Amino acid sequence: MRIKCRSISRGAAEGEVLLTHDAISFLGNVDPKTGIIEEPQHELYGKYIKDKVLVFPHGKGSTVGSYVLYQLIKNGVAPAAMINAESEPIVAVGAIISGIPLVDKMEHDPFDILKDGDTVKVDATEGFVETTD
Amino acid sequence: MHLTREEERTLNGEDGETLQKAIEILVALGDIYGADKLIPIKSAQIAGVSYKTIGDAGLEWISDLNGKVKVPAVLNPAGMDMLRWEEMGVDAEFAKKQHEIVAAYEKLGIQTKCTCTPYYLDGFDVKYGDHLAWSESSAVSYSNSVLGARTNREGGPSALSAALVGKTANFGYHLDEMREPVIAVDVDCELTGSDYGALGYLAGKTIGSRVPIFYMQSKPSKDELKSLGAALAASGAVALYHVEGVSPDAVKLNYERPDETLSVGKEDILEVYEKTAMIGDEIRDTDIVTVGCPHCSPDEMQKIAAMLHGKTLQKEMWVCTSREVADRHPELVNTIEKSGAKVVCDTCMVVSPAANNFQCMMVNSGKALSYVPSMCKVSAKYGSIEKCIEEAGVLDEN
Numbered sequence: 001m002r003i004k005c006r007s008i009s010r011g012a013a014e015g016e017v018l019l020t021h022d023a024i025s026f027l028g029n030v031d032p033k034t035g036i037i038e039e040p041q042h043e044l045y046g047k048y049i050k051d052k053v054l055v056f057p058h059g060k061g062s063t064v065g066s067y068v069l070y071q072l073i074k075n076g077v078a079p080a081a082m083i084n085a086e087s088e089p090i091v092a093v094g095a096i097i098s099g100i101p102l103v104d105k106m107e108h109d110p111f112d113i114l115k116d117g118d119t120v121k122v123d124a125t126e127g128f129v130e131t132t133d
Numbered sequence: 134m135h136l137t138r139e140e141e142r143t144l145n146g147e148d149g150e151t152l153q154k155a156i157e158i159l160v161a162l163g164d165i166y167g168a169d170k171l172i173p174i175k176s177a178q179i180a181g182v183s184y185k186t187i188g189d190a191g192l193e194w195i196s197d198l199n200g201k202v203k204v205p206a207v208l209n210p211a212g213m214d215m216l217r218w219e220e221m222g223v224d225a226e227f228a229k230k231q232h233e234i235v236a237a238y239e240k241l242g243i244q245t246k247c248t249c250t251p252y253y254l255d256g257f258d259v260k261y262g263d264h265l266a267w268s269e270s271s272a273v274s275y276s277n278s279v280l281g282a283r284t285n286r287e288g289g290p291s292a293l294s295a296a297l298v299g300k301t302a303n304f305g306y307h308l309d310e311m312r313e314p315v316i317a318v319d320v321d322c323e324l325t326g327s328d329y330g331a332l333g334y335l336a337g338k339t340i341g342s343r344v345p346i347f348y349m350q351s352k353p354s355k356d357e358l359k360s361l362g363a364a365l366a367a368s369g370a371v372a373l374y375h376v377e378g379v380s381p382d383a384v385k386l387n388y389e390r391p392d393e394t395l396s397v398g399k400e401d402i403l404e405v406y407e408k409t410a411m412i413g414d415e416i417r418d419t420d421i422v423t424v425g426c427p428h429c430s431p432d433e434m435q436k437i438a439a440m441l442h443g444k445t446l447q448k449e450m451w452v453c454t455s456r457e458v459a460d461r462h463p464e465l466v467n468t469i470e471k472s473g474a475k476v477v478c479d480t481c482m483v484v485s486p487a488a489n490n491f492q493c494m495m496v497n498s499g500k501a502l503s504y505v506p507s508m509c510k511v512s513a514k515y516g517s518i519e520k521c522i523e524e525a526g527v528l529d530e531n
Contacts, residue, residue, distance in 0.1 A: 067194055
C-alpha cells in the first residue's frame, strides 16, 4: 500500500518500523555513539534506532538535538528514515543536515497502520510511504 | 511554497551540496510554518558557537560545510574570551575546541565577532522594517521590538542557512498579523534600571511565547528595554513585545488593547530582588558579580567605569561586552580593570564554563537570573548595578 505524505527531508530508504508514542529529544534521549535510547522514562528505553524507520509524534527539547542526528549518521548508527505525525524544526533541521529521509502528515495515521517490525519504504523525495503487504 | 527558478536550481543541487542543504532547511521550515516564499535578509546572527552548548556534534557539522555567506553575518557569544581564556579559568582542551568552532565559521565568511548585541557593531545597523535572520534570543527581541525590524528566533543551522542563501522563509514575525499584541501587561509603578529586567523575569513566565504590549508609568531607555526583552525571552520565549507610546510598532500602528491582562505592581518587582535562585539547600556568600547580560552598550560601559573609578574590589567581577565595543573604548576598559573587575569579551556568565567554578553569583540581569542556576549550576541573586558593585566589596575609595 502506498500512502501519501509531506516531504520534509528528501531522500528514500527502506527499513523495519520502530514506533513510539513518546516525543524524542535527540539531545539526552539518544546516545550518539551507539544509537541506543538511553532515557529510562522513554517508551523505547534500551532500543537501537540504527537502520530503523523511526516513527514518533515529533521532536522536543534542545535545538542541539539537530546536531546529535548528524553525529548519529557520522557514527553509522542513525535511523534509515523517520516518520513524524507532525515535524518540528529540531528534527526537521537535523534530518536535512544528516541526509536522513523524513516525512510527516501521512494521509493515514501511521500509529494506526504501522507496527514494530513492519518493513516500509519511505520516499521523501516523491512524498510517499510504502508498506510491503 | 513558491520558489523562483534560481531557488529551484539550488534545491536540486546545481550550486553544490552546502547550498542545497541550506535551502532545503529554509524550505522545510517554510513548509512547516506555512510560508509562501523566501525573502531577502539584510544580515544574519548565528547561534551555536559555544563549545559548551554545541559540543563535538556541532563542530563536526560546521567543519564539513563549504561556501561563503551572502549577507553580513556574525556569531553568538562563545564559551570564553577568545584572547584571555586562560585568565578566566577555561581549560586548554575546551579552548582548543572553541577556537576550532570559530575558525570553521570564519572559513564560511562569517565575521568572528561573538556577541549577543550585534546591533552595536559596524555593518549591522538595523532599520525599521528590515528583514533579518538572527538567533540570539535577546538580539531577536531587541531588533523586533526596539528597532522595529523583523526576525524569527532562528536556530543555529537555520540562521547559517539563511546567511548562505541570503534569504529566509516568510513566516512568523516577518508577517504583520503575527506581530499584533495578544496580552496586555499593566505596570502600575515607576521603574528604573534593573527593575525592567525584574519585570521581564516575572512577566515572561506568564506570557510564554505570545506577543505582549506593556502599559507603563515610566518611559524606559533603550538599555532598559534591552534588559526587559532579554529577561522576557529567557523566562518565557518572547521574541517580540511592544510598549505603548514607546516602541516603534506601537507608536506607528496604534494597536488595540488586548482583552487578556496581566498586572504587575511594585511588590512583585521587589520580590525578585529578595529571592535567591538556589542550587542546593545551603545559602552561600556571593563570590562573583557579573554585569553585561546582554553585552554592555557603550553607555553602560561609561556608567560602570564612572562607578568603579578609583575603587578597589574584593570579589571577582565580570563586565561582559563585545570585543568591538571594548576596543572602541580602551579608556573605559582601563578604568574598569584598575578596580580589579575584568572586562570579558566574546562570551558571558551564561555560556562560559568558567562561570561554573563559582558558588553564588549576583547579577543585574533578569536573563542571567533565569539561566545561571540551570546552565551553570550556580546560585543567583538579583541586584541593581549599584548593589552589584557594593556586593563586589569596595575596599577603598580615593
